[in-house]
Amino acid sequence: MASVEEVRQVVGDVLQLGERTAALERETPLIGNIPEFDSMAVVSVVTSLEDQFGVVIEDDEISAETFETVGSLVDFVNSKL
Known part of the structure; x- marks a missing residue:
C-alpha cells in the first residue's frame, strides 16, 4: 500500500517543492493550489x-478528481496496487 508519506515525497520531488513538501497532508489540494502543479x-x-x-496508469484513468488532493492521489495509487 502506498502511504501519504510516499506519495507526498514523489509529488515534492517531481515539483521540486523542497521544504514545502513536509506541509503536504492528505487533505492538501493539489491542482489549482500548488502553482507548480x-x-x-x-x-x-x-x-x-x-x-x-x-504500476501502469492508463491515460483514460487520469482525471481531475485523481489529483484533487494528496489523499485522492494516494487512494488512486492504492487502487492500482
Whole structure:
C-alpha cells in the first residue's frame, strides 16, 4: 500500500517543492493550489508514481478528481496496487 508519506515525497520531488513538501497532508489540494502543479507536472508525477510503485496508469484513468488532493492521489495509487 502506498502511504501519504510516499506519495507526498514523489509529488515534492517531481515539483521540486523542497521544504514545502513536509506541509503536504492528505487533505492538501493539489491542482489549482500548488502553482507548480500544471499539466506537464501531472505527466511527470504519473511517471514517477508508476516507477515508484510498479504500476501502469492508463491515460483514460487520469482525471481531475485523481489529483484533487494528496489523499485522492494516494487512494488512486492504492487502487492500482
